[in-house]
Amino acid sequence: MSLALRNVLLGASLLGMLGGVLGSFALLRRQSLLSDSVAHASLPGVVLAFVLTGSKDPLALLLGALAAGVAGALFILLVTRQSRIREDSAFGIVLSVFFGVGIVLLTWVQRSPGGNQTGLDRFLFGQAATLMASDLRLMALFGVPALLLVFLLFKEFKLLSFDRGFAASLGRPVRALEMLLTALLVLVVVLGLQTVGIILMVATLVAPAAAARQWTDDLALMVPLAGLIGGVSGAVGALASHVLPQMPTGPAIVLVATAAFVLSLLAAPRRGLVGELLRRRGVSLRIRRENLLKDLYSEGEAAGGGRVAVPLARLLARRDMPRRCLRRALRSLTGAGLVERTPLGLRLSPAGEVAAAGVVRKHRLWETYLSRFLELDGDHVHRDAEDMEHVLGDDEVAALEERLGHPTVDPHGEPIPPRGAP
Amino acid sequence: MSPAVAILLVGGAVAASCALLGTFLVLRRLALLGDAISHSVLPGIAIAFLLTGTRNTLPMLAGAGALGVLTVFLVEALGRSRRVREDASIGLVFPALFSIGVILVSRFAYHVDLDLDCVLYGEIAYAPWDLLTLGGRELGPRALWVSGGILLANLVLVIALYKELKLGTFDPGLAAALGFSPVLVHYVLMSAVSVTVVGSFESVGAILVVAMLVVPPAAASLLTERLSRMLVLAVLLGLASTAGGYGVARLLDCSIAGAMAAVAGLLFLIAFLFSPSQGLVARLLRRRRLRARLAGQLLMLHLRESGAPRPRADLERRFGWDPATLDRVLRRLRAEGLVAAENGGLRLTAGGGLALREAGLDQVAHRD
Numbered sequence: 001m002s003l004a005l006r007n008v009l010l011g012a013s014l015l016g017m018l019g020g021v022l023g024s025f026a027l028l029r030r031q032s033l034l035s036d037s038v039a040h041a042s043l044p045g046v047v048l049a050f051v052l053t054g055s056k057d058p059l060a061l062l063l064g065a066l067a068a069g070v071a072g073a074l075f076i077l078l079v080t081r082q083s084r085i086r087e088d089s090a091f092g093i094v095l096s097v098f099f100g101v102g103i104v105l106l107t108w109v110q111r112s113p114g115g116n117q118t119g120l121d122r123f124l125f126g127q128a129a130t131l132m133a134s135d136l137r138l139m140a141l142f143g144v145p146a147l148l149l150v151f152l153l154f155k156e157f158k159l160l161s162f163d164r165g166f167a168a169s170l171g172r173p174v175r176a177l178e179m180l181l182t183a184l185l186v187l188v189v190v191l192g193l194q195t196v197g198i199i200l201m202v203a204t205l206v207a208p209a210a211a212a213r214q215w216t217d218d219l220a221l222m223v224p225l226a227g228l229i230g231g232v233s234g235a236v237g238a239l240a241s242h243v244l245p246q247m248p249t250g251p252a253i254v255l256v257a258t259a260a261f262v263l264s265l266l267a268a269p270r271r272g273l274v275g276e277l278l279r280r281r282g283v284s285l286r287i288r289r290e291n292l293l294k295d296l297y298s299e300g301e302a303a304g305g306g307r308v309a310v311p312l313a314r315l316l317a318r319r320d321m322p323r324r325c326l327r328r329a330l331r332s333l334t335g336a337g338l339v340e341r342t343p344l345g346l347r348l349s350p351a352g353e354v355a356a357a358g359v360v361r362k363h364r365l366w367e368t369y370l371s372r373f374l375e376l377d378g379d380h381v382h383r384d385a386e387d388m389e390h391v392l393g394d395d396e397v398a399a400l401e402e403r404l405g406h407p408t409v410d411p412h413g414e415p416i417p418p419r420g421a422p
Numbered sequence: 423m424s425p426a427v428a429i430l431l432v433g434g435a436v437a438a439s440c441a442l443l444g445t446f447l448v449l450r451r452l453a454l455l456g457d458a459i460s461h462s463v464l465p466g467i468a469i470a471f472l473l474t475g476t477r478n479t480l481p482m483l484a485g486a487g488a489l490g491v492l493t494v495f496l497v498e499a500l501g502r503s504r505r506v507r508e509d510a511s512i513g514l515v516f517p518a519l520f521s522i523g524v525i526l527v528s529r530f531a532y533h534v535d536l537d538l539d540c541v542l543y544g545e546i547a548y549a550p551w552d553l554l555t556l557g558g559r560e561l562g563p564r565a566l567w568v569s570g571g572i573l574l575a576n577l578v579l580v581i582a583l584y585k586e587l588k589l590g591t592f593d594p595g596l597a598a599a600l601g602f603s604p605v606l607v608h609y610v611l612m613s614a615v616s617v618t619v620v621g622s623f624e625s626v627g628a629i630l631v632v633a634m635l636v637v638p639p640a641a642a643s644l645l646t647e648r649l650s651r652m653l654v655l656a657v658l659l660g661l662a663s664t665a666g667g668y669g670v671a672r673l674l675d676c677s678i679a680g681a682m683a684a685v686a687g688l689l690f691l692i693a694f695l696f697s698p699s700q701g702l703v704a705r706l707l708r709r710r711r712l713r714a715r716l717a718g719q720l721l722m723l724h725l726r727e728s729g730a731p732r733p734r735a736d737l738e739r740r741f742g743w744d745p746a747t748l749d750r751v752l753r754r755l756r757a758e759g760l761v762a763a764e765n766g767g768l769r770l771t772a773g774g775g776l777a778l779r780e781a782g783l784d785q786v787a788h789r790d
Binding site: 027030032033035036079082083084085086088089090091092093095096097098099100101102103104105106107108111199200202203205206207210213214245246247248250251252254255258261265271273 | 448451452453454456457461503505506507509510512513514517518520521522524525528529629630632633635636637639640643644670671674675676677679680681682683684686687690694700701702705
């Protein structure tokens, strides 16, 4: 591995880690876009540091950026505390005005004689390939203590992020902690400018944190996980930009981190969208199955009892349900042996009749309950029972029956099937 | 047309367009959406360029407009999934799209003149020299036609949909109940923002567009409570920033767009400090006045309770104020004839008693 590649890999993963860790707190405190604002706000600081020191010494530029970033963050705090201006507007104001001032200074330096500002504008888009050992040392010098500080003050920061008022009531120095956390955020943003660039810096703070959030509800797990995702994204992105031709580092890192987020958004076990979709589908299939069983049962009741064959068209006419959904539910029912296909149509199997009676039982018990305890009219209870019949569990049904004194007919005079019988 | 006039006209048109739409963005807490759109349209521009092979305005506008709407859609969809909040979803969507754009440009279009700096930081100083020609006739600066057209469209939009925009901004629930379809209005507004951002930043640069979308409307919101006045004020502040910024840029020989953004910031700062109703100074003064009135009332209540005239030293000890504060309070009360000196002490005058009653304090006792 070449020295240059090693520098880039180390730098990008340290940066990703820092971004993930501080980004987690920013995400919880709804300050994700503060990093965007601060990144832009650092430009005048970079240029001023260059003008004042006359050099492109990384430490000077870093301190300049840090000063301007902190000034921007403080201005946001002042404006949102002392006026009706809301956070998003304050972010936008600081972002555009500070950056505008930065551009003014940059072009002014550029046009004044002897001003050689070339290389300053790499801060805009970031150039990880130019990371040198000295840059790396600087990153470690500021970044490692920052991580350590988060580790030491983890409990305080956690309390602050979740319940500021409670933290204050416990006598924690809330203002100071807030300042410190914001300053650390600014520090990470400024450290990353050279690698990722002003515009994309926000993603290295948001994406790993949002990805980690999908996998856990525990901040003590989320923060290290976000650090890990950020670090790996940084390394993979840097490697991709090294291997592929014409692949800028910042965008590569951002795309890898975004891919990690999208993957987490879809596939995380509890909060994942795919899982939710499957769960929701499972529920609606169950509801359709139960409705069909009930329909077949009441067709039988209308015909004087017992299991009767019902043509498909008749089932379709009973419910406003797409044919495709009906077929899928029927397939599932026949597969489970609850419904049989006969030449005359569909018929409940004996096991299906028991299952159907169970659904009808829940429906009619709930109707009875509503009309007796809530004193609703008989014709107002059906709708609600249509929903509850799919939700009530065995225990609730038993309790319901107990309270109602084991009724045998519902408010409409229909018989309530006894437990476990067709 | 002299270059100065052209620059001022283009800048003014962009500022007015942005101020009109930005007012609604600021009120809807979506101030940063303009910033997001101005970055995320890059892949649209790049794809349009790669497909057509030219730098014609129309395909690029179309590509960028499509990406702008896509950005809004993705931000909304992520927010609606309830997994990420709206602000974080802005921070997820635009960097990803911008990254794709940067990669497309640097991999496929790096050898042609699709310069990133140029696309993003297009300099308004060049606007007068890029002329629109139609059938061999020169029709003046192209940017002026584009930004003028966009301004006209935005004016028509805001006037025609004023009621819908207003209701949808302040009370989306009521708007929906009245059948105004706030979602549709939202998308119309966001499409207008996309087109405005895209059409403007080619000629004036993204940073100026973002500044004009947020800063003048935010300043205007500190100066009035009415939407109609806020719109007018935002436009006026935008125009003032344009003119002032141009002057500053001429003076310092620096970036015109940057100077305009900086002047807009200065105007905001002035509004923030000195707005008659909302400004920091007015607030502090109000707070001081309130404190002084409260102190005076406390003192008067105390004098009323005690009945007899009280020596000054007593009051000083009783309230624990430093002598200067007590002096100030007493001076005001005596000047207004509410408290008078008597036998080396102070007592409540009849006027003072009346003032307490008028303040609704006749039932309140202040005991030691």
